[in-house]
Amino acid sequence: MSTGLHFTNVGRAPWHRRGFFASQTFYVAVAFALIALGMAILSPIFLSGGNLYNISKNFSFVAIVALGVTLVIVTGGIDLSVGSTMALVALVTVMTLNAVAGRFSGLPGLALGAALCAGLATSLAIGLINGVLVAKVGLSPFVTTLGMLSIARGLCYVITDGRGQAPQGDDAELLYSLADGQLLGLPMPVVYLLVLAGLLGLVLHHSAWGRHLFAIGGNERAARLCGVRVDAVKISAYVLSALAAGFAGVLMAGWLGSVPANLAFGYELRIIAASVIGGANLAGGAGGPLGAVLGSALIEVIRNGLVLGKVSPYWQDTLIGLIIILAVLVDRLRARRAG
Amino acid sequence: MALLQLRDIGKEFGAIRALGGVDLTLHRGEVLGLMGDNGAGKSTLVRIMAGNFRPSHGTMHFNGRPVEFHRPADARDAGIEVVYQDLALADNLTAAANVFLGRELRRGVWPFRLLDHAAMQQRAAELFQELKSETRPGDLVRQMSGGQRQAVAIARTRLADARLVIMDEPTAAISVRQVHEVLDLIQRLRDRGIAVILISHRMPDVFTVCDRVAVMRRGRKVADKPIGQTSPEEITGLITGALEVA
Ligand SMILES: Nc1ncnc2c1ncn2[C@@H]1O[C@H](COP(=O)(O)OP(=O)(O)O)[C@@H](O)[C@H]1O
Numbered sequence A: 001m002s003t004g005l006h007f008t009n010v011g012r013a014p015w016h017r018r019g020f021f022a023s024q025t026f027y028v029a030v031a032f033a034l035i036a037l038g039m040a041i042l043s044p045i046f047l048s049g050g051n052l053y054n055i056s057k058n059f060s061f062v063a064i065v066a067l068g069v070t071l072v073i074v075t076g077g078i079d080l081s082v083g084s085t086m087a088l089v090a091l092v093t094v095m096t097l098n099a100v101a102g103r104f105s106g107l108p109g110l111a112l113g114a115a116l117c118a119g120l121a122t123s124l125a126i127g128l129i130n131g132v133l134v135a136k137v138g139l140s141p142f143v144t145t146l147g148m149l150s151i152a153r154g155l156c157y158v159i160t161d162g163r164g165q166a167p168q169g170d171d172a173e174l175l176y177s178l179a180d181g182q183l184l185g186l187p188m189p190v191v192y193l194l195v196l197a198g199l200l201g202l203v204l205h206h207s208a209w210g211r212h213l214f215a216i217g218g219n220e221r222a223a224r225l226c227g228v229r230v231d232a233v234k235i236s237a238y239v240l241s242a243l244a245a246g247f248a249g250v251l252m253a254g255w256l257g258s259v260p261a262n263l264a265f266g267y268e269l270r271i272i273a274a275s276v277i278g279g280a281n282l283a284g285g286a287g288g289p290l291g292a293v294l295g296s297a298l299i300e301v302i303r304n305g306l307v308l309g310k311v312s313p314y315w316q317d318t319l320i321g322l323i324i325i326l327a328v329l330v331d332r333l334r335a336r337r338a339g
Numbered sequence B: 001m002a003l004l005q006l007r008d009i010g011k012e013f014g015a016i017r018a019l020g021g022v023d024l025t026l027h028r029g030e031v032l033g034l035m036g037d038n039g040a041g042k043s044t045l046v047r048i049m050a051g052n053f054r055p056s057h058g059t060m061h062f063n064g065r066p067v068e069f070h071r072p073a074d075a076r077d078a079g080i081e082v083v084y085q086d087l088a089l090a091d092n093l094t095a096a097a098n099v100f101l102g103r104e105l106r107r108g109v110w111p112f113r114l115l116d117h118a119a120m121q122q123r124a125a126e127l128f129q130e131l132k133s134e135t136r137p138g139d140l141v142r143q144m145s146g147g148q149r150q151a152v153a154i155a156r157t158r159l160a161d162a163r164l165v166i167m168d169e170p171t172a173a174i175s176v177r178q179v180h181e182v183l184d185l186i187q188r189l190r191d192r193g194i195a196v197i198l199i200s201h202r203m204p205d206v207f208t209v210c211d212r213v214a215v216m217r218r219g220r221k222v223a224d225k226p227i228g229q230t231s232p233e234e235i236t237g238l239i240t241g242a243l244e245v246a
């Protein structure tokens, strides 16, 4: 835009050194495209409709949660409790559905509605407890959410006695179609992911709340001095993270057709890895939905590649770890070059 | 009627007494130089007036009314703008985003109130131009020079109709030309009836723009006199403690 200002001594970085093109998210997008291209050439199965459908569905669960975790990471925090939250919310939802099954016969959807409300309340409670302990009490995000990881997983076993729970009743079919159906040829989880990612991008970059999230991650003290309601914004990030996890957990329940007490066990690491690979900075102040989606997609494509290449699945975690370090390394090198 | 009246303001941090019984009066359009050695308590006094924290004891009147600021936004709403010593900038945001941090311009109706990027860029550009600073509103603060960062922090004070602007060492890290612009701005603020408290170690700055100078030493105010009735030598003596009181 023209401001009428004349600059004599302030240079401007060339286009490839600023904005999106200089971000880690951009590098990961390029890496993703190259890997996908390589796999398309090496394996005829990769681009087949069935395989792409499976990849996109599998990575959606992780990506939806990564969207929420990215918010927490942007504030400079971390949420380790998302894997357990997925399981606990899925279990509470399914068990409520089963408990009220048959009570609302003739009123389709009501039982599922009640079950989803119970799941929603569980998500809210977990997010609020995390957020208040971090923002108001001042506990470390790492320790707080590590504790919540254990509490929520423990509750999964307490309420189920360790037995898996399968949705029953008339509304079970409704849950399956909402979680595992299709819209315009896309699997439902992908549809939810695209909608949520789009909304989040809009809110992060075009609302005061989003701006405050980045400000807190950049300089929390400055944000406070400038009148940002730091505590409320932080709490909202943890609540949204728990809501995203709960939602993904319910989707997984509908996809699997039953919920084991160890659902999504260890997912927190894959989810945080996806955010970080996509450019979220654990020191706070950077990250976004595009990065979270790309990071999740990259991980899934590599997992898929190993499967198609008949590499032992034991190599997966090792490779994902390497990619995390590589992504952060490339970003560091770039930052050093930019000065 | 005085614009600002502090009575017996004290602040303890645990066992450390940062301020003890400070009285201070400031009138509309008055420019007060606040001087003192490092650790004298200047920034602590600023933070109390800015609502960062409450005094341990003492009262504050602003604009004729007793006030208690619980958070920075309270002081800002009352008409007190502050340039903090560390500038309080978020490095990962643009200059314009920092200028408007906490009071973003938005458009649309709730709940669809979105940031008005264009209006904020435009206004920030005008403010930088007014400060004669070559600062692009869209550039990240991380990539800016000391003078540009200072301009961003000072531009904030021009957003609202302030009655009192407090600047904690605004000229510590900037070039001679920019110091001139800051002093110029202070004079323009005074012409509009806005009071200014300038904290500075630079004797020439204080003697150029201030009407009055107050000196702090070890948490106490040891002098407060019109600029015409003192000299740089006397103030230096008061700061170092060579002179006990004036
Ligand atoms: N948050 C704090 N906690 C503990 N002591 C503090 C704090 N802020 C300031 N102090 C102490 O209060 C005294 C005055 O500090 P300050 O107001 O920053 O001085 P000045 O700005 O004049 O250099 C110093 O001894 C300093 O160490």
Ligand SMILES: [Mg+2]
Pocket (backbone or CB within 6 Å): B042, B043, B044, B085, B168
């Ligand atoms: Mg100071």
